[in-house]
Amino acid sequence: MFRNVLASFWALLLLVSAAQAQFQFFEHMFGGGGGQQQQHQQDQHNVPSDSAWYQRTWDGAHCNKYLCPGTLACVHFPHHCPCPHPDVEEKVELGEGSAICVSKGGYKPGEASRKIELARKGVL
Incomplete structure (x- = not known):
């Protein structure tokens, strides 16, 4: 049983x-x-906003040249800083040692810088 x-x-x-x-x-x-x-x-x-993390990382970076604020890359000149998102951004040098990163926006390579140049000339 x-x-x-x-x-x-x-x-x-x-x-x-x-x-x-x-x-x-x-x-x-x-x-x-x-x-x-x-x-x-x-x-x-979902990473919370934490400027203290960025400040600690900035303070801990070792660079005897120019430390890029967006990427923390160490370069010789500010306009040599890489774009933070190179897959979707294109770096455009504006002259006089300045550069910006703009969205590629699906355009063909170099199209963003061409449009910026046309806008600077007042054509676009």
């Missing part, structure tokens, strides 16, 4: 654990559940 009860208990436990594993598989497969995990991941990506 006791063996039958024990065998039934183990069979029930096996079925419950198999069902639990199946539901977990489908939740992960189709992105269901996991609301808390998803919220935690979003919180990790």
